[in-house]
Every structure is written in structure tokens, then in C-alpha cells.
Amino acid sequence: MGSADERNARVADLAEAMAGAIRGGDRRALARGLTLVENESAQGEALLATLGSGGRAHRVGITGPPGAGKSTLVSALTAAWRGAGATVGVLAVDPSSPFTGGALLGDRIRMLAHTADEHVFIRSLASRGALGGLSAGVYDAADLLDAAGFDPVLLETVGVGQGEVEICRAADTTVVVLAPGSGDIVQGMKAGLLEIADVLVINQADREGADALEAALRSAVELRDGTPPPIVTTIATRGEGVEALRALLEARAASDEVLPQRRFERARARLRAAVDRRRADGFWAQRGEILEATARAVAAGESSAADAVRALLQEESR
Amino acid sequence: MTATPDERPIRVLVAKAGLDGHDRGAKVVAAALRDAGFEVIYTGLRQTPEMIVTAALQEDVDAVGLSLHSGAHMTLFPRVLELLRAHGGDEILLTGGGIIPEADMETLRALGVGELFGPGTSLAALTNYIREEVAARRGVGSAPPDA
Numbered sequence A: 001m002g003s004a005d006e007r008n009a010r011v012a013d014l015a016e017a018m019a020g021a022i023r024g025g026d027r028r029a030l031a032r033g034l035t036l037v038e039n040e041s042a043q044g045e046a047l048l049a050t051l052g053s054g055g056r057a058h059r060v061g062i063t064g065p066p067g068a069g070k071s072t073l074v075s076a077l078t079a080a081w082r083g084a085g086a087t088v089g090v091l092a093v094d095p096s097s098p099f100t101g102g103a104l105l106g107d108r109i110r111m112l113a114h115t116a117d118e119h120v121f122i123r124s125l126a127s128r129g130a131l132g133g134l135s136a137g138v139y140d141a142a143d144l145l146d147a148a149g150f151d152p153v154l155l156e157t158v159g160v161g162q163g164e165v166e167i168c169r170a171a172d173t174t175v176v177v178l179a180p181g182s183g184d185i186v187q188g189m190k191a192g193l194l195e196i197a198d199v200l201v202i203n204q205a206d207r208e209g210a211d212a213l214e215a216a217l218r219s220a221v222e223l224r225d226g227t228p229p230p231i232v233t234t235i236a237t238r239g240e241g242v243e244a245l246r247a248l249l250e251a252r253a254a255s256d257e258v259l260p261q262r263r264f265e266r267a268r269a270r271l272r273a274a275v276d277r278r279r280a281d282g283f284w285a286q287r288g289e290i291l292e293a294t295a296r297a298v299a300a301g302e303s304s305a306a307d308a309v310r311a312l313l314q315e316e317s318r
Numbered sequence B: 001m002t003a004t005p006d007e008r009p010i011r012v013l014v015a016k017a018g019l020d021g022h023d024r025g026a027k028v029v030a031a032a033l034r035d036a037g038f039e040v041i042y043t044g045l046r047q048t049p050e051m052i053v054t055a056a057l058q059e060d061v062d063a064v065g066l067s068l069h070s071g072a073h074m075t076l077f078p079r080v081l082e083l084l085r086a087h088g089g090d091e092i093l094l095t096g097g098g099i100i101p102e103a104d105m106e107t108l109r110a111l112g113v114g115e116l117f118g119p120g121t122s123l124a125a126l127t128n129y130i131r132e133e134v135a136a137r138r139g140v141g142s143a144p145p146d147a
Helices: A004-023 A027-038 A042-051 A070-083 A107-114 A138-147 A183-187 A210-221 A242-254 A258-285 A288-299 A305-317 B024-035 B049-058 B073-086 B102-111 B123-139
Strands: A059-063 A088-094 A103-105 A120-126 A153-156 A173-178 A199-202 A231-233 B011-016 B039-042 B063-068 B093-098
Touching: A004 A027, A004 A042, A027 A042, A027 A120, A027 A138, A027 B049, A042 A138, A059 A070, A070 A088, A070 A107, A070 A153, A070 A173, A070 A242, A088 A103, A088 A107, A088 A138, A103 A120, A103 B024, A107 A120, A107 B039, A120 A138, A120 B039, A120 B049, A138 A153, A173 A242, A199 A210, A199 A242, A210 A231, A231 A242, A242 A258, A258 A288, A288 A305, B011 B024, B011 B049, B024 B039, B024 B063, B024 B093, B024 B123, B049 B063, B049 B073, B063 B073, B063 B123, B073 B093, B073 B102, B093 B123
Parallel strands: A059 A153, A059 A173, A088 A120, A088 A153, A103 B039, A173 A199, A199 A231, B011 B039, B011 B063, B063 B093
Antiparallel strands: none
């Protein structure tokens, strides 16, 4: 073990070497880099600092309830973009067990057609306790794929209900995928999923109930402020409607106004969240004892929660 | 939450190689590894060695668990091992199970394949083996100390 300076220098050297390999198209280095940033390690930070965080790729979020066909649509969109000559990065998030921390990541099963294609890179991420349908590491992982030259980068969330809207803070464009049968979901969707949709997709459009779903969606999105999002119908298993969806996403990416504004909002929200998290870590690291004492007082009814919060925050300003 | 190289979750690719359609065993193993706290990437049936290795490298797994019942273990295990080594995946543990004669297990171990598990193996034995073997391999890896 050397001094902290020596260790930092070593981390920087390794980051430099890894960044060079990633720029040169070394997929193994990219995979290792993704592990580093996913684990929020110092080496991962150094790597992103060296490589830059991209900022070129169109980040397309694909979200929707379980069984709507998100993975199949991601696979079909990947095929469409490959047909147009693009290189595609995919980050697919599945839930971690809150009890064991384990996860079964099965999104690749629907994406096998692209396994042999060196211009497609697919990585499965476990949510690792993050709420909102993503994982904490997915933001940095998207930066890394972006910096490695993949464009677009597709972000697939876990199967979501109504309140899991984190994807709109990670993506430039949010695609909400629904399937016939989720019509009753739409009924209750005054808030949440429908509000974050930049594009709505009715997948499995050959199934009964597709027309009713479309009607329900149209009346629901009319209530939103501004221009209602476009509705696209697809049958992802057969690739139907997928090229039209891709063209629509491309047109959005080409607009001079939409993406820059979204990127600014994305950056602002991310910075705030990152600073909040670090401050909170630092704050609690020094207040184990006082937290314990205050919590006992609140639990015993000797102090109100509001008074305890004030006392803890006063402690901070000293 | 910051994970140091040693405490990050163990990632395992579970794949079913060969042309037979029996993936029940692979699914049971995948679920058991998940319940043991591993992150399990499950890729489904009829995977070629090339597909298995590409997925293992992209996912940066610690171990590959191969299930096969087709009798092709003497071709498939060496091929996967060869491809892993050719693409910088030397430190990835290759293990697995199926109906494999003891003599063949011995031959495969000599090549560098890990323990292979026959029918009736307890899931705990498999889980413990992967956990210990991955810990040992991470220990000798080239990862620098976390600053």
C-alpha cells in the first residue's frame, strides 16, 4: 500500500489505459469499465473523467408494465437501427431481490439475435435496491456506452407500475410501451407513467383490445398540457411498425430544441441527486450517536419528530 | 453505496448449451443462485459456445455455469474455455453440470474447467463452490485497491 497520492496516480494511469482500450473498440475493456462504474468505484469515476461522458448518443428509455414486450421491442428496434448502419448499446435493468440482493436477469433471452453482432453491446443491470425502475449505476453506464461511440443507447427499465418514472431523468426520450389488456391501467393513470411518455407504443397490436387501448390512451393524453405524445402501434415479434417508431425517434433526435433542453434538465436533476446523496452520506457518517439518542427520545414520546429533525439540522450548521 | 471489488455481487451466466430442450435443471440452478444473492444472467436454450462467451464477456461475469444433457460435454466445455481464453476471459470460472462420467470430468478439470456437478448435487454445494472459487480468483486478479 502506497500513499494516497500514489494510489490516486495508479488509478489515473489505469483509467488512462482502459479509456484508450475502450476508444480502440476493445469490448472486454468496455465490459470491465461498465463493472467499475456500476459499482460506483473510484476507478469508475476516474475512467469517466478520462473518457468524457459522451453527450452525443440519443438515449432512449423503454418502459412499461411487465409483459408489454419491452425486451422484444428493444431487440426489434436494435435490428432496425442496425439496418440503418447505427451501433447500438443496450442497458437492461431487472429487479434485485430486496431480501437476498440476488437477481435473475433474463432480458438477453429476447435479444439473442444480436449476440454475434459486434456493433451491438448488451449489458444487464440489477436494480440493486434503487426504486423507480432503474439502478443507481445506469446513468454512468449510459455515459460509458455513449463515450464508447454507441448511438443510440437504449435503456430498458424493470416492469413498472404507475409511479416508477425515474427513466425520464436518465433518457432523452421516454417510450412507454403498453399492450392490450393494460387498458384498465390507463383508466387509473391520471399521474405517472403517461405523464413521462414522449412516445406511446401499443405493442402486440394484433391482440384483441388494441383499438380500445388506443381510444383510452387518446382520451387520457388529451388531458396533458402541450402537444400530446404520438401513439405508434407495433407487433414487435414480427417487426411490424418498428421502422416507423425508429423514424419517429430519429426525427426527435434531429430536432434542435427537444434534446438539448432535455439534456440540460437531465444534467440538473442528476447533479442535484448526486450532491444530495454525498451530503447525506457525509452527514450521517458523523451523527451515528446523536441519531440514536434522538430516535430513542422520539420513540419514547419524549420528543416530537419535527423537534428532533430541527435539532439534528441545527447540529449540522455548527 | 460503494462496493469495493471484493464485496460487489457475484455475477454468473447460466446457459443451456446444445440442441436438447431440457432447461428445467438450468432454471432451477439459476433460481437457486439468485436466492444465494448472486446476479444471474440467464440466456435460455440452445446457446452456441460463441453466443455463451460473447454474453459472458459483455456481462463481465465471474463465472459461467453450463448445463448440458446432450452428451456433447467433451466438445462444448473445451470450446467455451478456449473462446474465453482467446478473448481475455481467462479468469472467468467455467463450471456446470449434467450427466458427465467421472473420467470425463477428470479430463475436463485437467484442461482448466472447474468442478462439474452431476445429478443429485445439492444446490448449496454448487453455490458454496462458486462463492469460494470466485473469491479466490478475485483475490489474485489485477484489480487495484480502491482509493
